[in-house]
Amino acid sequence: MRNGTRTTLAIAGCCIVALAACSTKDPNASGNGSGGQSDVKAGAGVTDDAITVGMLTDLSGPFAAGAAVQVAETKAYYAQVNKDGGVCDRQVKVDVQDHGYDPQKAVTLYRSMAPNVLALQQVLGGPTSAAVLPLAQADHLYLGGFGWAGNSLKYDNAQIPGTTYSVEAANAIDYLVDELGVKKGDKVGVVYFTGDYGNDSLAGAEYAAEKRGLKIVPQEITPKDTDMSAQASALKKAGASAVILAAAPPQLASLAGVLASQKVNVPVIGHAPTFNPALLDSPAGPALLKNYYAFTSTAPYSSDEPGVKKAVDLYEAAAPKGAKGFEVPLAYAQAELLTDAMKGACEAGNLTPEGVVEAMRKTSDLDLDGLLTTSLDYTDPSQPPTRTVFVSRADADTPGGLKLGETFEGPSGKGYTFK
Amino acid sequence: MTYFLTQLANGLSYGLILGLIAVGFVIVFTSTGVLNFAHGSVLLSGAYLVASLQGPIGFWAAAAVGVVGAAVLGVLINALLVRNLAEANPGTAAILMLGVDIVLLTELTRRIGNNVLSIGAPWGADVVSVGGITLPTSRVVAAGLAIVVFGLLWFLFARTGAGIAMRAAAADSDTAAMMGVRPSRTGAAGWALAGALAAVAGIFLASFPAPGVAPTLALSSFAAIPAWVLGGFDSVVGAIVSGLIIGVVTALAVGYEAELHFLGRGLGEVVPYAVMILVLLVRPSGLFGRKEAVRV
Amino acid sequence: MSDLIRRGPMVLGLLVALALPLLLDDFWLQTGLFAMASVVGAIGLTLLVGVAGQLSLGHAFFAALGAYTYAWTVGDPAGQEAGLGLPPLVALVLAGVVSAVVGGLFSPISGRLRGIYLGLATIGLVFLARHLMVNLEALTGGFNGRTVEPFSVPGFSFSNAAPDYLAVAGVQFEGLHRLWYLFLGIAVLSAWLGRNLRAGRTGRALANVRDSEVAAAAMGVNVARAKATAFVISSAYAGIAGALMALAYGRIAPDLFGIQLSIDFLVMIVLGGLGSIAGATAGAVFVVALPLVLAQYSSQLPFLAAPGSGGLDAATLARLLYGAAIIAVLLFLRGGLAGAASRIRHRRSAHQRGTGGPPLVPTPSPDPSGATEPPPSQPAVSTRSEEKS
C-alpha cells in the first residue's frame, strides 16, 4: 500500500517536471518551415533536388495484383519524368507503402507519410481511402488514386481521374435507352457491392431511371458472393432488360454466365473495376463477348489515342510480362494529373502540399491526349471534372480485352446531382 | 412457382456444397478438438492446385492431385503445428489456425494475383433444364457427387474399422486410446478427410456459375460456419442437414430480396446468422449436437 | 521490497509511455493510439474470456456500438447525420454505458450458450451490427460512415484544428500528442479497474463460475447474474475501446468493425495469455504494432522483389512474418506472452506453470458433483443421432 503511494508520488513528480518544461508560446508561429534557396517555397517532401510523392496502396490484400500494376506504371512514369529533367528541377521519388486493405494500417501509414510527402499519388481501396481522406483534407494534402466514388467530391484536396461511378451509371441508363433499345417502363437490374463503389453506381442508375422512366431492380452483394445464380434468377423473374454490375470480375463472370445459361440475352454493363481480360477465357467468355459493355472514365488499354499509347508503351517496356488492364492508363493518367498540379504549384512559387492542392483546383482545361474523355475542369470541388465516359465492348483479340467504341454523355449523366 | 423451385434447387445444391465444408469442420473438431479457421485457405489451396494443373495434366488428374494435396496439407498442419502446441486447448488451437490462415492466404493471393483461374471442368457453363427449372450442370454434378460422398462417409463411419475407431476416438479419445486406437492416426485421418472434402467443395465453388479460382474463394468457408454451428459441433449428419437449411434459406433470402426489402438491404449476409442464433436459443447445442463444447 | 520488484517493470513502462511522445513521430504516435484503444478492448475481452470463461467473438459489435454512440452523442445536431451535440466527455461515458446496457440485454442469450457455441453465436452479432450500420443511414451514415468530432474538454482541444499552442521540452504538442495522453490515461485506468475487479469478490466469483458452475452456485454465487455481469463489464470496455478507435480514426465506417476486429481481439488475449491484464496489454501492442512495423521496415530488405514482379515483395513478406509470429508464440510460449514473462521472473522455481488451464486431478471429470454416479443427462436420453446418415 505504502509502495503504491510512493509510486503515485513519483509519477506526480515527473508530471511536474514535465509541466515545467512546458511552453504555450509558439516559437515559430510566424515562420513556415524551411524555405528553399530558390524563389520557390518548399514544403513537406520537397528538398532542393527531390520531390517525394506517396503511394498508399494494397500490395498484400485483395487488390494486390491490380495495385502492383499501378505501382509499376507509376514508377515507370516518374522514371521517365526524371529522365526528362524532373518536376520543378527536382527528381521525383515515389514512396510506396502497403496498407493491405486494412483501414487501421492505412491511417497509421498515412501518419508516417504525411510529413514527408508533397502529395499522395494514390490511396487505394474503399474503406482505406475513406479513412484517409478526412485526415488528408485536414492536412491540406493532395490525394489521388482512390477510385471514382462520388463521395470523394466532398473533399477539395481529392483529384478524381474522370467522372464518378454514379455519372457512369447514369450515362449507362441513357445509353441503354438511346442506343440499345430499352423502352420506357422496362426494368434494369443493378447488382452492386455494399460500399462507396456499388452504392454510388446504384444512386446514379436510380436517378437516371427516374428521368428516363425505367425501373431499377437492386441486388446487393458482397465481394465474397461469387455465385450469382440467385441474383440472376431474380433478375430473370423481374424481367430485367439490362443489368448494371458494380462489382468485381468474379461476379461479372458468374452473372454473365448464368444469365446466358438461362437464355437471358441482355446487355451487361460494368465499370472499370468490374472487368478483367482473363474472364474472356473462362466459360463465361462467349456471353461477355456478346453482351458486355464497359462504361469507364479512363480509356481502355487498347485505345489508339496518343496518351494511352504512351502509357502502354511505357508499361510494356517496364513490365513486359505484366497483366494488361485498365490500371495502366489509369495510373498513367493519375501521374499526369499530379505532375500537372505539381508543375502548377512550382510555377506559382509554392511547392508545398497546400500549393499542389491550390494548383490542382486552378486547373480548368486540361487535356490528357485521350486518357480521359474530354478536357478536365477541377475548379469546382463539388463537381466531377467531366461527365463524359468511354463505352467499350468486350473483344477477345484486343489487348486488355476491351475495345473502345465511343465516348458518350447522356442527359441523365449530365444532369445527375450530387448530394 | 417455377421461380421458387429454381431458387429452391439452387439453394439445395449450394447447401450440399456447404455441407461438404461443414462436415470438414465437424471432423476436424471431433478428431482433434480444433476450430479450424484455416479451412478456407485449405479449400483454396486445393482449388488452386486443380486450376493450375488442369492445363498441363487435364482436369481429372488435376482434381485428383488437388484433393490429395489438400488432404496432405491438412495432415501436415495437424502433425507439424497442432500437435506441437505449447498448450493444447481449443482456444490456442483456433488462434494457431488463424496464423496458419494468414500465411497460406497471403502466399496464395500472391500466386493467384488478380487473375481468376479457370477450373477447367468438363461441364463448363452447361445447364440442365427440367420442367422450366434451370440449373448449372456443375451444380447437378456437385449435388450428385456430394450425395455419393456423404454415402461413402456413412460407409466409412458405420462399416469400416477405421471409421468406427474415429467415431470412438471422437466420443472419448482417452478410452479409445486404451483400446489401442492411435490418436495421432485418427487425428491425421480427420484432417485428411476434411482437407479432401474442402478441395471437392472448392472445385465446385470455383466451377460455373462461379467464375473460377480467386482469393475470395477462401471466404466461402465462412458461409459454412453457421451450418456447422446450427447442426451441432460434433454431428456429421447435423452438418449436412444444416448445410441444406442454410443453403435454401440464403437462396430464398436473396431471391426474394425485393419482397423482403423492409428488412434492409443485403439480407443474404445476415440471414444465415439470424437462423443460427434463433436455433441456438431454442437448442443451445444445435440441432443434432450432443454435448456442450469445451470452453476456452 | 519484492513489491517494488514486481511493480518495477510496470512503473518503468508507464514512465516510458509518458515520455515517448517527446521522441516519436506521427507514425508511432498513431500506432500508439490504435494500440492503446486495443488495450482497453483486450482487457475487457480477457475479463470475459479469460476470467469468466465465456468465449466471445462479438467484441467488434460492442466496439462499433461504442464508436457510433460516441460519434452520435458529440455529433453536430445540424450535420448530415443525427447528433446530440453533447460534450465529448459525456459521449465517452455514454459509449461505455450504452454498450454495457446492450451487453446486459444480450446476457439472457449468452447465459444459455457455452464455449464455442457462444463464441460462434456472437459472430452473428457482428454480422447483425454490419447490417444495422449499413441500413440505419440517418444515424450511421450508412456504408460511407460518419466523421467523428475531435475530443475536447472545456478550454483544451485534442485536435490539430485548435489554435492554442502547447509544447513540452521543446516538442510541439499537436493533436496526436494530446490524444496520446488521453488514451494513456484511459488505458491505465482500464488496467487498474480490470486488476481490481479480477482480484476482488466479483473476479473470484467469475473465475469460480468458469471453473465450475455447480461449485460456484453452491457457494452462493448467482451464476446467471455473474455471467451477465461479466458480459456487461466486457461490453463497457469494448464500448470505450470503440470510442477511442473512433477518435483515433477521426471517421468511422462499418468496414472498421468487421469480424476481423473481433478475431484480432481474440488473438491479442490468447497471445498475451488468457485472463492476464498485462498479457492482454502486451498482446494488443503485439497485434497492432507488429504488422505496422513489419510493413514499415520490410521494404528496406535488399533481397526482395518489386511489387508486381511476381516475386516475394516486402508487403507479402511482412504479412507472412506476422502469421508466422502468431504461430511461433503459440508453439513455443506456454501461457502466451504473460506466461513467458512470469516464467522468466520465476526462473528459479522450476515447476512454475503458465496460466494454462490444467485439467482436474486425478480424474478429469467436468462434473464435480459425482463421477461414480451417473450425471443427470446420461442414460437413454442422448439427443444426438448417430453419425451415420
Added chain:
Amino acid sequence: MPDPLLTVDDLAVAYDSAVQALRGVSLRVDSGSVVAVLGSNGAGKTTLLRAISRSLHSVNGAVTGGSIHFEGRNLAQRDASQMVRAGIVQVPEGRRIFRDLTVEENLRVGGCTVRDKRARKEAYDRVFDLFPALAERRDARGGLLSGGQQQMLAMGRALMASPKLLLLDEPSLGLAPQMVEQIGDIIEQIHAQGTSVLLIEQNAAMGLRVADHAYVLEVGAITASGPSAELAATDEIRDRYLGVGSTSPQRTAAVKEPIDVPVHLQRPSRKAQQLRVEDLTVRFGGLTALSNVSFTVEAGTIHALIGPNGAGKSTCINVLGGAYRATSGTVHYGDSKVTALPSHRIAGLGVARSFQNISLSLEATVEDNLLVGRHRLMHAGTVMQALRLPRARKEERAERETVHRIAALLDIERLLGHEVHALSYGDRKRVEMGRALAAEPTLLLLDEPVAGMAHGESMAMADAIRAVQQELRLSILLVEHDMPFVMGLAERITVLDFGKRIAEGSPQDVQQDPEVLRAYLGTAAA
C-alpha cells in the same frame, strides 16, 4: 514359482509435476493369476492402472520413478496403443463405453488392433459366448444398455484384443448384488480361459472372492498384501471397510476428549435447523438413483450417509445442495423447502458443501479459493471493488483475516499463498472443506471429506470437524467410505444401498445390522 507376467517396482507417479499420487509401489502379477488391489477413493488405484496401461498423460500424470516390466520388457517409452498390442488392455473405471456406438461397433473398436480376420472372428465368438446378453443386443446403442450390460460390454470390448493381462478398474461399481456376483463369475471364467487379471476394487468382498493374491493401497502406498484368503481373515480388512474391529477405538461423541484446536470463527447469527428429507426420488432417464429415501438430520448433530459405491449417496447430497433436481419428494431445511430453490438460494439459507471430485479453482491461490466461500457474506458491489473504495478495501482486509483463521483451524495456513494445482490431494480436500466453512454455514454437507487421506490424517480431520461442529453448533451431513472416521464421528448413520435406505441408527446399531454387513461384505460375511 510361476513366471511373473507383470512386475511393478518402486513406482512413483505425479500429476502436473506437483501432486504425488503414488510412491514406492511394488507389486507383481504372475502368469495365470488374478490379483486384486483394494483401496478407497483417492488411494491411487486408477493411477496405478493408468501407469501400467501407459495412459497417464491424458490426465496430466507422469511416472516419476520406478519401473514397470511386462513379460520381462521395460514399459517406459511405450504408448497406450503399443500396450494393447503387447497384450495389456484396461477396462476403465465407470465403464466408459462408447454410448453412441452399437454393441457390435464397441466390440469392433476393442478389436481394432487385431489385424487377422479369423482371430477377430474368434474373439467375437468368445465374447458373445461369455456374455450372451450382448449377443442379443448387438445392434443396440451402448448408451441404451443397463448398467450391468454396460460393464459386460466394457469387459467384452477389452477381451476383443485377446489380452494376456486384463486390467479391471472397479467392475462392481454401481451394480446390483446379483450383477456383482455375475461379474465375479465372469472374471473367474476369463481367468479360467487363461487370461491373467489385475483387478482394482473398493468392494473388498468382491475383490477377495475372485483374487488369488491381494494388495491394499492407501494414500498412494501399499500397506498390506498377501494371499486373498489370508487377507480376508485379518481384521484389518474388516476394520478398513466397515469400521468394525479392534484397531479402532470407539471415539464417538460420547467420549469428550479435550479439544486443542482453537476455534476463532464467528458463530453464525442464525442457528442450525432440522433437515427433513421426505420420500426423495431421483431418476436419470430410466435409471433410479434414489427411491423414496427419507431421513432427518437434527439441528446441531453430525449425521453420516454411508453405503457401497453407487448407492446414491452423492446423488442425495447433490439434491440437498441444489445441483440435481428431485424427481419427487421434498427436502426441508427448517421452514424452507430446499427442493424448490436454485443452488445459490440454498447456499443463502446457510447450507454449504464440499464436493466428491474436488472443484476448486486450480489456478487461484488457496486464499482466493477460501475467499470464494465468503462470497455470500461480502457486500462490496462490482463498481465499489473496481474503484477500490475504502469500504471495499476494508471488507477485503477483514475477510482475508477471517480466511486466515479458517486456514489455521484446518492447518493449511502455510498453503494460503500457493496455487491449488500444486497441492496434494489431501490438502485440496482440506481447502475445499475450508471453503465450505468460510461460508459460515449452519448446515454443512461433506462429500467424502477424507478420501485420499492416511489414517492419521483422517483422524485429525475428524477432530477438526468435531471441534468446529461443537463450537459453531452446526449440523453436518457427511458421506464417507472411511469407516473408522465415520464411526468415530457420526452421531447417527443412514445406510443406502441401490438408492434405497436399508438401515438407520447409531454407529453401534448400524455396525451390527445384518443388511449392512451383507451390503458391504457380501452374503458370506453376514
